[in-house]
Amino acid sequence: MCPGMSSVDAVQDREIMPDSPESMTAGPLIEATGLGYRYGQGSGSFEVRVPSLSIVRGETLAITGESGSGKSTVLEMLGLAAAPLPGAHFLWHAAAPVDVAALWCTRAEGALARMRARSIGFVMQTGGLLPFLTVRENIGINRRLLGLPAEDARISHLVAVLEIGALLDRRPAQLSVGQQQRVAIGRALAHGPDLVLADEPSSALDPRLADRVLGLLRDLAVESGAAVVIATHEQGRVRALGLREVRARPLDAPDRLGSCFEDAS
Amino acid sequence: MDHLSLNGCLLGRSVPRSSFGPVAAEVWALAWKDLRHDRHTTLVFVLTVAAILAPLLLLLGLKNGVVETLRETLLRDPRNLEVVIYGSARLDRDWLAAIAARPDVAFLIPKTRTINASVDLLDSARRLLPAVEVIPTALGDPLLPPGTALPSHPGEVLVTATLARRLGLLSAEPALGAPASGAEEGVPTRSDPAALVAVVKRTRDGVSEHMRLPLSVIGIVPEARFARDALFTSLDLLVAAEDYRDGTLDLPPGGVVSIGYADRQTRFANARLYATGLDQVGPLAAAVSAEGIEVRTQAERIASVQAVDRTLSFLFRVIAVIGGAGCALALGGALWVGVERKRRQLALLRLFGFGPGAVAALPVIQGSLIAALGLLFAGAGYLAGAHAFDAVMGENLAGGGYLTRLGIQDLGVASGLVMLVALVASTAGAIRAGRVSPAEGLREAIR
Numbered sequence: 074m075c076p077g078m079s080s081v082d083a084v085q086d087r088e089i090m091p092d093s094p095e096s097m098t099a100g101p102l103i104e105a106t107g108l109g110y111r112y113g114q115g116s117g118s119f120e121v122r123v124p125s126l127s128i129v130r131g132e133t134l135a136i137t138g139e140s141g142s143g144k145s146t147v148l149e150m151l152g153l154a155a156a157p158l159p160g161a162h163f164l165w166h167a168a169a170p171v172d173v174a175a176l177w178c179t180r181a182e183g184a185l186a187r188m189r190a191r192s193i194g195f196v197m198q199t200g201g202l203l204p205f206l207t208v209r210e211n212i213g214i215n216r217r218l219l220g221l222p223a224e225d226a227r228i229s230h231l232v233a234v235l236e237i238g239a240l241l242d243r244r245p246a247q248l249s250v251g252q253q254q255r256v257a258i259g260r261a262l263a264h265g266p267d268l269v270l271a272d273e274p275s276s277a278l279d280p281r282l283a284d285r286v287l288g289l290l291r292d293l294a295v296e297s298g299a300a301v302v303i304a305t306h307e308q309g310r311v312r313a314l315g316l317r318e319v320r321a322r323p324l325d326a327p328d329r330l331g332s333c334f335e336d337a338s
Numbered sequence: 339m340d341h342l343s344l345n346g347c348l349l350g351r352s353v354p355r356s357s358f359g360p361v362a363a364e365v366w367a368l369a370w371k372d373l374r375h376d377r378h379t380t381l382v383f384v385l386t387v388a389a390i391l392a393p394l395l396l397l398l399g400l401k402n403g404v405v406e407t408l409r410e411t412l413l414r415d416p417r418n419l420e421v422v423i424y425g426s427a428r429l430d431r432d433w434l435a436a437i438a439a440r441p442d443v444a445f446l447i448p449k450t451r452t453i454n455a456s457v458d459l460l461d462s463a464r465r466l467l468p469a470v471e472v473i474p475t476a477l478g479d480p481l482l483p484p485g486t487a488l489p490s491h492p493g494e495v496l497v498t499a500t501l502a503r504r505l506g507l508l509s510a511e512p513a514l515g516a517p518a519s520g521a522e523e524g525v526p527t528r529s530d531p532a533a534l535v536a537v538v539k540r541t542r543d544g545v546s547e548h549m550r551l552p553l554s555v556i557g558i559v560p561e562a563r564f565a566r567d568a569l570f571t572s573l574d575l576l577v578a579a580e581d582y583r584d585g586t587l588d589l590p591p592g593g594v595v596s597i598g599y600a601d602r603q604t605r606f607a608n609a610r611l612y613a614t615g616l617d618q619v620g621p622l623a624a625a626v627s628a629e630g631i632e633v634r635t636q637a638e639r640i641a642s643v644q645a646v647d648r649t650l651s652f653l654f655r656v657i658a659v660i661g662g663a664g665c666a667l668a669l670g671g672a673l674w675v676g677v678e679r680k681r682r683q684l685a686l687l688r689l690f691g692f693g694p695g696a697v698a699a700l701p702v703i704q705g706s707l708i709a710a711l712g713l714l715f716a717g718a719g720y721l722a723g724a725h726a727f728d729a730v731m732g733e734n735l736a737g738g739g740y741l742t743r744l745g746i747q748d749l750g751v752a753s754g755l756v757m758l759v760a761l762v763a764s765t766a767g768a769i770r771a772g773r774v775s776p777a778e779g780l781r782e783a784i785r
Contacts, residue, residue, distance in 0.1 A: 145780050155775070190691020193691075205371045215690055
């Protein structure tokens with residue numbers, strides 16, 4: 074049923090300060106074919122299809138489409154948070170390749186959770202911070218989960234570049250939306266993930282702020298060697314940044330509703 | 339240094355999963371910080387739990403207090419613990435040893451036949467006090483106040499306060515209102531040891547004979563302990579008197595009964611038998627009477643206290659079950675609603691890599707913390723209520739004691755039950771929290 078499943082225990086522990094992007098960008102991070110997800114049943118169902126997608130370490134790409142086209146769903150699958158339909162081929166290249174499809178097949182929730190904790194950072198459109206934790210505690214949550222020290226050079230660097238040093242002891246409710254997004258970027262990168270998934274990270278911001286936040290996200294990710302996938306409906310902003318674009322288009326089949334995500338070129 | 343960092347790196351890679359420690363610590367911290375953040379809501383839940391628990395604790399304290407006061411009133415008279423052996427039996431040393439070894443026996447000493455359990459007394463003024471009851475005593479006698487000096491040989495006796503008055507060892511009547519004089523605590527006011535003489539009579543071959551045994555009074559038994567004329571002495575004196583009457587002992591004039599004289603006796607007609615507690619009297623009496631020995635106890639008085647205990651305990655249990663169920667529903671509902679309200683946050687935690695178990699543990703930990711805080715508040719409420727009860731009604735108690743009582747054991751059991759209720763109450767919330775999908779963290783992005 075679940076062939077070629079390699080242990081999640083082999084997932085590579087990230088070094089805390091990957092200040093050598095060249096070495097980190099070598100090789101693929103994700104290779105997926107035939108990813109699919111279906112909402113609902115029968116004629117009223119909506120399908121999200123990703124026929125083929127590969128992500129190289131350290132690269133930044135955008136997933137674009139109208140709202141409701143299923144961008145978030147693609148992020149959920151890439152983020153090991155939603156199970157793709159059977160038949161998918163989904164490899165995650167850690168120290169050894171991990172067969173994610175097989176992990177879902179065996180419902181290895183714990184193993185998937187550990188992979189998320191170790192290798193992925195998330196930036197949500199809004200509300201991605203826990204309201205009962207301070208900024209400092211929000212940023213450190215994955216580090217505490219992984220047993221990493223609370224402070225190190227990576228954290229100081231992130232705090233300095235994101236200009237959130239004065240906010241560290243505040244709670245999210247005391248921050249502006251722009252500040253919240255900068256903190257969210259810090260949280261997503263704090264534990265040195267291989268991949269950062271950002272769902273409409275700039276949509277709640279005014280245009281000038283949006284450019285700055287997107288720029289910070291990309292620059293910090295590139296600097297730490299993390300690949301970034303940004304889901305957004307703002308195609309213009311993506312093109313302005315010159316990002317690789319994976320675009321949604323309606324499903325070919327006339328009898329089914331859904332979106333198909335493919336590289337725009 | 340290179341070596342070290344290389345080793346550290348290798349070590350890091352060889353530890354495959356985040357160990358349980360940091361996750362558990364983080365989950366506890368999150369549970370606590372969330373409660374602290376929602377401090378008003380938390381306080382309402384804590385007070386809800388306390389409002390249910392405090393009256394239950396007071397009720398339990400009252401029940402214990404009432405029953406204990408009744409029991410202490412009974413226990414103040416040790417005769418309520420006695421299993422009186424009726425008539426004459428044939429109790430051999432093996433039987434006595436077997437009974438004495440029972441865990442529910444507090445005190446056992448053999449006695450002579452009732453007819454031989456009295457002597458005539460001659461006081462210092464040569465007045466005769468006929469047929470004074472003689473009671474054998476030994477260490478642990480429940481009729482004697484603890485710490486009473488015991489007769490060390492058959493020539494030493496304790497006399498009851500009423501007898502002491504007749505002998506002139508105590509002032510005739512205790513002054514009204516005056517506290518029991520120091521003498522009543524056991525030391526005669528005027529001690530003239532050699533002046534008291536026991537006279538044992540017998541008729542042999544139609545000739546009336548008597549034996550005189552000089553006695554020294556070493557203490558007085560308070561009236562509260564024994565209200566009739568009596569001598570408390572060693573078994574040796576009683577057995578010697580019986581043997582003299584039976585004609586098997588002849589003592590030369592001026593002779594004394596030797597210490598351990600009773601040891602040669604292998605069979606006794608009677609015994610003084612006391613149970614360790616009120617609840618043990620019934621079973622002990624049943625065990626003795628099962629061997630064909632007729633017994634009497636204060637069963638009715640004991641049974642009435644036990645009935646009060648049972649009734650009040652039953653009432654308390656019914657109220658506690660209803661209160662506990664209400665507490666569980668209130669707490670469970672609050673936790674359930676909390677999980678629903680914080681679904682997005684729980685989904686974020688799942689997304690960040692917390693396992694389903696870790697997220698399910700959050701409402702359980704929060705429920706336990708709320709219950710523990712509620713218990714603390716309820717404890718404070720109990721103390722206030724108990725103080726008020728004792729201040730208003732405590733004076734009316736026979737013992738002048740406390741109306742409400744809670745032992746460490748009661749509190750331990752209560753705390754355990756409350757935590758159990760909290761665990762049960764948080765189950766629904768935990769199941770719901772454990773089912774939150776990490777995908778909801780992204781899906782409900784706009785809120």
